[in-house]
Amino acid sequence: MKKFAVLIYPDFSLQEITCLTSALSVWFGEKIDFIASEKREYKSEEGLFVFPAKTTEETKITDYDCLILPGTINPLPALFDEKLIGFLKSGAETDVVFAAISSAPLLLLKAGILKNKKFTGGFFMQMAEVFPFVEKENFIHKGIVCDGNVITGIGMFFREFAKEVLCRFGYDIGENFMRERPEDFSEDELTFYWSEDEYAEFLDELSEYQ
Secondary structure (H helix, E strand, C coil): CCCEEEECCCCECCCCCHHHHHHHHHHCCCCEEEEECCCCCEECCCCCEECCCEEHHHCCHHHCCEEEECCECCCHHHHCCHHHHHHHHCCCCCCCEEEEECCCHHHHHHHCCCCCCCECCCCCCHHHHHCCCCCHHHECCCCEEEECCEEEECHHHHHHHHHHHHHHCCCCCCCCCCCCCHHHCCCHHHCCCCCHHHHHHHHHHHHCCC
């Protein structure tokens, strides 16, 4: 099994990565660690609170095959978080796959992960003028860009971003990943049953509540 982690910071966007994390955990049974620079609650862009399992000081970036970086509507706290940026820098010469969406490529740029690599992102272009670490000549105006061990995407293409990461690691996601249309299904196809073993397991669990 592969090892995945999500890096979180203030105002991170769950919506941009849950297509990916849901498939990894529910479809393929992968365990995902949530890592932050401090062991405290972090409020997501959507207003949900998440408590990290580990801090950047408690783990090594090379413990993971893939580090997922969600976007954030307010990237400044993460950009000026020395512990977080230092953690990312430690992966600059590794084979870890970095998957960053929306504004998160800014963090990879500051950490040197994107040095001389092509990338995209959903941040405002004026930031490329403000921050000298943004290599404007390598910015590609596409929804998803892959270069070596880095996958970057724009937030509105969260499904395509998830698909790219899952395919990178060889998961079988079918031809229409999370894109089925409700009107294309019959009544039988939209009626769900457990197997006998699954139903028996549910009844056992239910008995604990009765």
